[in-house]
Amino acid sequence: MPPQEPSPPIPQQAFLEQLSSPEGSPLKIGGFEVRDLAKRFGTPLYLFDANLLRKRLSIVQKALGDRIDVLFAVKANSNWAVAKTFVQAGAGLEVASAGELYLAEKSGVSSSLVQFAGPGKGEEDLRAAIQFGIYSLNAESAAEVEAIAAEAQKQGKSQGVAIRVNPPQSVGGSRMRMGGGSKKFGVDLDRVPSLMERIHKDPHLNLRGLHIYAGTQCFSAEAWTENAERLLGWAMEMEKDLGISLPSLNFGGGFGVAYFQGDHPFDLELAGKGLAKVLAKDPTKNRRYFVELGRYLCAPAGVYICKVVYLKESHGKTHAILDGGMHQHSAAAGMGSILRRAFPIVAVKNPFADAGQPYTLGGPLCTPADEFASDYILPPLEQGDLIAILGSGGYGLTFSNHSFLSHPTPGEVLIEQGSAHLVRRPGKAEDILRDQLLPGEASE
Ligand SMILES: Cc1ncc(COP(=O)(O)O)c(C=O)c1O
Numbered sequence: 001m002p003p004q005e006p007s008p009p010i011p012q013q014a015f016l017e018q019l020s021s022p023e024g025s026p027l028k029i030g031g032f033e034v035r036d037l038a039k040r041f042g043t044p045l046y047l048f049d050a051n052l053l054r055k056r057l058s059i060v061q062k063a064l065g066d067r068i069d070v071l072f073a074v075k076a077n078s079n080w081a082v083a084k085t086f087v088q089a090g091a092g093l094e095v096a097s098a099g100e101l102y103l104a105e106k107s108g109v110s111s112s113l114v115q116f117a118g119p120g121k122g123e124e125d126l127r128a129a130i131q132f133g134i135y136s137l138n139a140e141s142a143a144e145v146e147a148i149a150a151e152a153q154k155q156g157k158s159q160g161v162a163i164r165v166n167p168p169q170s171v172g173g174s175r176m177r178m179g180g181g182s183k184k185f186g187v188d189l190d191r192v193p194s195l196m197e198r199i200h201k202d203p204h205l206n207l208r209g210l211h212i213y214a215g216t217q218c219f220s221a222e223a224w225t226e227n228a229e230r231l232l233g234w235a236m237e238m239e240k241d242l243g244i245s246l247p248s249l250n251f252g253g254g255f256g257v258a259y260f261q262g263d264h265p266f267d268l269e270l271a272g273k274g275l276a277k278v279l280a281k282d283p284t285k286n287r288r289y290f291v292e293l294g295r296y297l298c299a300p301a302g303v304y305i306c307k308v309v310y311l312k313e314s315h316g317k318t319h320a321i322l323d324g325g326m327h328q329h330s331a332a333a334g335m336g337s338i339l340r341r342a343f344p345i346v347a348v349k350n351p352f353a354d355a356g357q358p359y360t361l362g363g364p365l366c367t368p369a370d371e372f373a374s375d376y377i378l379p380p381l382e383q384g385d386l387i388a389i390l391g392s393g394g395y396g397l398t399f400s401n402h403s404f405l406s407h408p409t410p411g412e413v414l415i416e417q418g419s420a421h422l423v424r425r426p427g428k429a430e431d432i433l434r435d436q437l438l439p440g441e442a443s444e
Pocket residue numbers: 073075076094117118213215216217252253254255292293294295296
């Protein structure tokens with residue numbers, strides 16, 4: 001378990017502003033009192049605001065310009081209603097499994113706006129992607145290209161394939177890097193040209209271009225655009241050397257969301273201006289460009305709500321034991337972080353309180369890792385009070401180990417057109433046996 005930093009003051013304010021939760025009143029999302037939603041739908045609960053999802057997409061589209069197709073990375077939030085909200089607002093989807101692809105198909109997205117990344121795409125993934133005819137499978141190895149070619153031939157189709165590049169050096173500015181050096185992600189840059197030729201020659205493959213994804217939580221717009229510039233440079237060089245044209249470039253995503261004190265918001269305007277300068281250097285005027293973003297589009301538009309089940313004192317500290325925990329929001333309990341820091345957390349009854357007393361906030365699991373914060377200042381809590389973890393619209397349930405202890409999964413609610421819609425039914429205790437075979441039950 002990573003060490004816990006003492007509770008720092010954190011940027012709740014910025015998240016509350018985006019939610020338009022008025023100062024001086026209990027927490028609201030999409031104009032609804034969170035207390036009322038918790039009463040109606042129960043806790044633990046995820047709440048998403050469709051207007052804010054659309055607003056996030058539109059500020060990105062505006063900043064990056066209309067030459068860029070923005071894809072929403074479904075791994076950040078696999079609720080169908082969330083994906084559908086983005087699709088209806090003009091986004092495409094980036095998927096990473098046959099499951100996410102199934103969701104994409106059900107969202108009504110055009111197959112020309114779907115890309116599939118991931119280093120271990122299996123037979124079922126490839127079969128489904130080729131059947132749907134997605135714009136590109138972003139291949140991460142030579143062996144994967146062979147598997148795609150074989151499946152495309154079997155289906156008698158020509159499948160779009162881009163090559164995800166593993167650059168020689170990792171790109172600065174990202175907290176979790178997924179490129180540079182020896183990596184399972186992408187194809188080493190020096191191996192790309194020969195793979196490109198391999199794809200180009202195959203009648204069952206349609207070379208789409210290059211893809212790069214440097215890492216998540218990038219806070220440097222300059223580093224991000226330099227990365228895009230490098231990708232364009234490699235593409236132009238390879239086109240010249242090989243005499244092959246590359247119809248598209250995917251510059252990846254990873255724009256950072258400032259959850260913690262000291263995080264500077266990602267400078268979207270600067271990224272937009274930088275990208276425009278990069279595109280101006282591209283002599284190929286009809287090339288398609290993509291950006292694939294998860295967190296930046298959805299995280300600020302969601303909150304995770306749990307209830308204080310018990311309060312107790314132990315060795316001088318007050319513990320608030322919650323009905324939700326790391327099994328439903330692992331990221332907020334520090335999973336995937338080198339340093340464990342508390343997410344922005346507020347008391348629903350008084351989200352703007354700037355004074356109170358220290359609480360250790362832990363969930364119901366039998367592991368000390370199930371803790372959202374220690375010595376976190378909140379207004380005095382009582383049993384039954386509600387806690388909200390802000391910035392939880394992305395990498396909440398999708399990033400969580402929700403089988404551990406088999407508590408039912410939380411419900412999910414989307415606020416849309418002035419109504420609160422239950423868009424994921426809360427789980428039930430019986431779900432523990434779902435898909436398990438009891439004695440006498442046939443295995444098909
Ligand atoms: C290939 C790929 N694309 C897009 C994303 C989305 O990243 P983010 O949510 O940081 O924008 C990820 C996240 O891991 C990814 O691996």
